[in-house]
Amino acid sequence: MPELPEVEVVRRGLAAHAVGRTVAGVEVLHPRAVRRHTPGPADFAARLEGRTPTAALRRGKYMWLALDDGSMLLAHLGMSGQMLVQPQGKPDEKHLRVRLPLSDGNELRFVDQRTFGHLMVDVPGERADVPASVDHIALDPLDAEFVPEAFVRALRARDTEVKRALLDQSLISGVGNIYADEALWRSGLHGRRGTRGLTRAQATELLGHVRDVMTEALAVGGTTFDGLYVNVNGESGYFARGLNAYGREDRPCGRCASPIVRESFMNRSSFSCPSCQRPPRRSRTA
DNA sequence: AGTGCTACCTGGAAGC
DNA sequence: TGCTTCCAGGTAGCAC
Numbered sequence: 171m172p173e174l175p176e177v178e179v180v181r182r183g184l185a186a187h188a189v190g191r192t193v194a195g196v197e198v199l200h201p202r203a204v205r206r207h208t209p210g211p212a213d214f215a216a217r218l219e220g221r222t223p224t225a226a227l228r229r230g231k232y233m234w235l236a237l238d239d240g241s242m243l244l245a246h247l248g249m250s251g252q253m254l255v256q257p258q259g260k261p262d263e264k265h266l267r268v269r270l271p272l273s274d275g276n277e278l279r280f281v282d283q284r285t286f287g288h289l290m291v292d293v294p295g296e297r298a299d300v301p302a303s304v305d306h307i308a309l310d311p312l313d314a315e316f317v318p319e320a321f322v323r324a325l326r327a328r329d330t331e332v333k334r335a336l337l338d339q340s341l342i343s344g345v346g347n348i349y350a351d352e353a354l355w356r357s358g359l360h361g362r363r364g365t366r367g368l369t370r371a372q373a374t375e376l377l378g379h380v381r382d383v384m385t386e387a388l389a390v391g392g393t394t395f396d397g398l399y400v401n402v403n404g405e406s407g408y409f410a411r412g413l414n415a416y417g418r419e420d421r422p423c424g425r426c427a428s429p430i431v432r433e434s435f436m437n438r439s440s441f442s443c444p445s446c447q448r449p450p451r452r453s454r455t456a
Numbered sequence: 457a458g459t460g461c462t463a464c465c466t467g468g469a470a471g472c
Numbered sequence: 473t474g475c476t477t478c479c480a481g482g483t484a485g486c487a488c
Contacts, residue, residue, distance in 0.1 A: 171480080171481065171482090172482095173482095202464095202465085206484095231482075231483095246482080246483085247482095248465090248481085248482060248483080249465085249466095249480075249481055249482065250465090250466080250480095250481095265466085282465095283465085283466055283467075284464090284465050284466050284467085284480085284481090285464080285465055285466075286464070286465065286481075286482060286483075287482090328458090328459090329458085329459080330458090330459065330460085334459090334460085337482085338459095339482085339483080346481080346482070347480090347481065347482090436460085436461085436481095437461080437462075437481080438479095438480075438481055439479085439480080439481090
């Protein structure tokens with residue numbers, strides 16, 4: 171499940187293996203992969219063919235290739251998306267959705283089992299260097315322009331639950347279910363705590379843990395791609411190690427040994443320590 | 457305006 | 473063994 175660190179690994183791979191090559195062809199094998207490109211697959215292909223990426227950029231979980239005509243190839247990996255650079259002629263992956271042969275003999279492949287991810291050709295939005303479709307996405311905590319104090323202020327001004335806020339990409343981007351649970355565990359906060367009840371110190375500490383957990387995962391994830399194979403695979407690397415809460419139901423908390431509990435939250439699972447992360451005494455909305 | 461809920465999708469795991 | 477059901481979760485769009 172790609173969150174910010176995994177997407178950053180892929181961005182680096184694209185910077186190394188796609189930038190500077192010209193798109194020699196476009197093959198959309200599954201139309202759903204370009205569903206956000208509203209003019210359709212044929213237009214998608216026409217806008218890409220002959221273009222040359224000049225840079226690989228990212229905000230939160232979105233990444234894009236800046237193209238030599240000022241447009242952008244925007245990609246979101248969704249739940250299961252992968253961007254691969256493979257030699258042309260190598261057998262197709264089972265869930266190959268889009269193929270982009272490049273001028274150097276390799277090809278960019280978008281592989282996505284669950285098809286929550288997508289590609290589109292976009293135009294610049296409010297800022298010339300960010301696609302219009304990414305305008306509504308907040309800066310991520312690893313962005314040089316991210317202002318911690320502004321985030322802390324915005325978080326405390328929200329009237330919602332703290333985990334919900336962490337997952338809100340218009341407040342802070344790049345955080346998904348896994349790193350939200352990990353940052354909350356490190357902070358000793360239950361995800362159902364209200365944002366209004368957080369002190370400035372608590373909010374600042376939480377942000378610090380978000381940054382730390384992402385930075386640590388990036389350091390591990392960075393080892394998963396080598397050579398021409400640019401991989402983002404949620405199962406590899408960071409998944410196996412370093413997680414203190416996510417996916418650890420019934421296993422002992424690393425701080426107090428209480429069994430980690432799983433709760434349903436926003437139609438997904440939340441993992442927390444019942445002792446270190448006390449739930450709010452009453453529902454926020456009660 | 458801001459918050460919250462749900463559809464979208466596939467295949468491996470778990471249940472019977 | 474083979475079938476059915478559950479589960480994973482990021483995001484847009486819509487309901488309230």
